[in-house]
Amino acid sequence: MADPISAPHRSATEFFSDPLDAHPLWFKPASFLYPDFDSESYISELRTFVPFDTLRSELHNYLSSLNHELIDLINRDYADFVNLSTKLVDVDSAVVRMRAPLVELREKIEQFRGSVDASLVSIKNGLRQRSEAASTRETLELLLDTFHVVSKVEKLIKELPSVPTDWSNGDTNLTERNSLSNGISSQDVENGMTIRETQSMLLERIASEMNRLKFYIAHAKNLPFIENMEKRIQSASLILDASLGHCFVDGLQHRDANAIYNCLRGYAAIDNTRNAEEIFRTTMVAPSVQKFIPHGSSAVAAGSSVDELEDDYQKTKQFIDEDCKFLLEISSAENSGLHVFDFLANSILKEVLSAIQKGKPGAFSPGRPTAFLKNYKSSLDFLAYLEGYCPSRSAVAKFRSQAVYAEFMKQWNIGVYFSLRFQEIAGTLASVLTAYSLDTQIGCPLDWMLARMSSRWVMQGSGTGCEWALSAVPDDFILIIHDIKYIGMEVCGEYMQYVLQLLSSCSADVLDSVKQSILQGGQSLNNLIPRVNDAVIESLVEKSVEDLRQLKGITATYRMTNKPLPVRHSPYVSAVLRPLKAFLDGERATAYLTSETRQVLLLGSATGITNCYNELAAELVSLARKTESSLQRIRQGAQRRAGASSDVSDHNMSDTDKICMQLFLDIQEYARNLSALGVDAATIPSYRSLWQCVAPPERQNSISF
Known part of the structure; x- marks a missing residue:
């Protein structure tokens, strides 16, 4: 009877752990089946967060599992695998039969690809030609527009008067002249529009066309057609500038707000604000300021020699209120588009600065501090007055950012003025230094x-x-x-x-x-007070150290003598703190030192004196011990040579012990003297070191005096 089929043996590890074919979450076997799988990229990506050894181990395990799976497949279909070779009959003939249609298909595909490539090249050429044609058409349209604008500008310029005197009587009604061919209707004639206003409107229109012309030229640079028209464009530009200037001056003289407004819009259109600002400065501001602040021959005739500016600024303010306010209001009107002009800085302030530099250069000189300060304050007041015409904070910021404003402020050398004034005020103090x-x-x-x-x-x-x-x-x-x-x-x-x-x-x-x-x-x-305190402390310590040096005599007192053990302190101790006590009890210290300062000086001096005391005592004891050790070796050598006992004086007190005892008595008295001054010696680190150096063994651990 056949044995029953037993279940495959499985260990406890297989029951209670991951299956043999389990993989980490980061290892995905399905990735190997992707068409675009690349082994190098796969390994490089995994190595950023997986150690190389772990990756290699996992790949080996996966390879082993694949081998087992392959073997299982072969064993499962082994009969078909063995019979595979017997079923492959006339394979070569079959391959030949299959190859023929494939070769034919490849040839057709290559022919079709060549046809497609030729069509693609043809299409690209057509698109390029189309793009070139569009670009050429665009350029041609740009040139035509440029030609039309130039012709239009020239036509409009012909409508202008040939000489400025043609509109000098600008208040004449249009009914006295023929209607202009530039679009001025009879309705405008009926409204009584002045020739000056009409001309300003025409000039604004020409300026607008010139602005458009400038745009066209910027996009059609280096073209022969544009270069051939350059003289015509320059001529039109010069005529426009001259005509616009004459009309603007005429509008200023007659205070024609509409004409001025149109002229300013024309200047803004051609981006020539500087010309308008300069015209206003030379025609309106300069003649008036010349009267207030004359220079050259005018200054000689007026006999101007005083460099004060306050009266001049007052007259200038009055002139601005009467003759400049109307233009400033026009240029700062809301939504006017005329905020690009800065007549305050580039016309008024510029002319005032030039007049002062030429007529009263001494006003900027800090050599006379009083007059300089007065002029400086007046100048600041004048600048504040000008800023009052600015309609907003941004306008004030723009005014202050102008180059003429910075130049005006540079004239006032505040640093030199301060130095001279400081020398005047503190000259005596400086000499005392x-x-x-x-x-x-x-x-x-x-x-x-x-x-x-x-x-x-x-x-x-x-x-x-x-x-x-x-x-x-x-x-x-x-x-x-x-x-x-x-x-x-x-x-x-x-x-x-x-x-x-x-x-x-x-x-x-x-x-x-x-x-x-x-x-x-x-x-x-x-x-500076701590530095002065240190100087006082240093001086007091030096005086006290002079008395401390007397402790060196203690060695001579007890060395090689039979003096008994000391029972009282040395006389020098009482003199050590005498300079400090005399200083603190003195008349000046009592009158001028605060209790806080007295305590700082007392503690600092006591600490410094104690530090020196500790150094001198430690040096004295060290030297005494070395000397006694040397003498002891000499005595022992002599005793050995004489055959005597070497411990004759073992039970007697040595000279060093007597010296230490004397120092011990001295530092106790020193501590009592410190206590009388209000200082606890035990709180001073160097005193504790001094105590440890000279105190008897039984007194080492407790400081008492």
């Missing part, structure tokens, strides 16, 4: 303080004035500290309020900048 004598003047703390600070700076270097620095005493610096605080308080107090009151008419930003500058100056003075 160069003095290094010690003439203390309590009644004049400002000048004395600056002189002392100058000497203080020199003290830290070398050069002239160091003689005072070397001879100065701490009491001198008390006055310096007092003066620094006094002037700082004055600068940041009443002086600042006085300056801000003088500048009360300025903007908030200006006031804030001035205030911050003054406060910064006062703070810079206050920043």
Whole structure:
């Protein structure tokens, strides 16, 4: 009996883990079946986020699974696979039969492709010819339009009067002349339109055509047709400029608002605003300003020699209100399209600046500070008056951005004026800065303080004035500290309020900048106080160290002597803090030092003196120990040679111990003296080091005195 078919064996891993053919989410076997699959791109893309070893392992696993699948397929259809070769009969003949129609099909396809390529070339050539024809037609139309515009402009120009006098009587009614052939109707005649207004309308129309002509020329550059017409275009442009200028001048003289408006529109159309601004300056502004601010022969005849500008500006303002206001209102009218003009800057301000430069150049000179300041303020007031004619903020910004405005402001050399005025006001103060004598003047703390600070700076270097620095005493610096605080308080107090009151008419930003500058100056003075304190402390420490050096005599007192163990402090200790106490109890310190400053100087000096005390004591003890060690080795050598015991003096106190004991008594007295001044010696790091250096072993951990 056959064995029953047993189920395939499966391990626990196969039951409780992923199937053998499971793959990570990033590995997609279906990608290999895509027609456009590229192995290099596939691997490069996966390597950006999959390690190479992991990718290689997964590919090997997939290859292994494919091999198993292939083997399974072969085993499943093995009989068909074996019989495959027996079924392939007369394969070569079949291939020949199939190849013939395929070759024929390929030839037909190649013939069709050649026909298509030829048609495509023909179509492209046709499209190119069509594009060229369209471009040529466009150019031809542009040339025709240019010719028509030139002819039209010439025709319109012929309608203009040949000489300016033809419209000098511009108020004559059109009924006295024939109607113009440019489109002026009899209705206009009936309305009583003036010849000047008619001419201005004609000029505006010509300018509009010239603007269109300029556009055509810009798009048809370097064409022979345009080059041949260049003389005609230039001639028309010159006639237009001259006629437009004459009409504009005539309109200004007769205050014909309509004519002026049309002329300005004509200038704007041909983008020639500078010409209109210059005409207004030379014909209207210059003659009047010449009367107010004469120069050349006119100045000599008028006898003008005063460089003050206030009266001149007042007359100029009156002239602007009476003779320029009408034009400024026309050019700034809303929706007029005439905002491209800036008669304020390029006509009025330009002429005023030129007249001042020629007639009163001394007005810009800061050599006379009072007159300069008066003229400068008057000029700012005049600029503010001009800005009053600006209809908007953007117009003000445009006015200030003009080159003539910047040129006008450059004439006022504020830096030189400030230097001269500063020298005038602070000349005495500047001379004091160069003095290094010690003439203390309590009644004049400002000048004395600056002189002392100058000497203080020199003290830290070398050069002239160091003689005072070397001879100065701490009491001198008390006055310096007092003066620094006094002037700082004055600068940041009443002086600042006085300056801000003088500048009360300025903007908030200006006031804030001035205030911050003054406060910064006062703070810079206050920043000098620590440096002066350091100078006082340094001087007091130097005086105290002179008495501290007496502790070197302790070595001579106990070295190689039989003196007993010391029981009281040395005499020098009482003198160490005497300079500091005398300084703090002095008349100047009592009168001028605040409690805060006294505490800073006291603690700083005590710390500095203690640091020196620690250094000298540590050096003394170190030297004593080295000397005693050397002497001990010499004694032991002599005793060994004599056959004596080497521990004769082991139980006696050494000279170094006596020296340390004396120093210990001294620093206790020193700490008591510090305590009397208000300083706890235990809080000074160098005193704790000093205690550790000389205190007996049983007293090392507790500081008491």
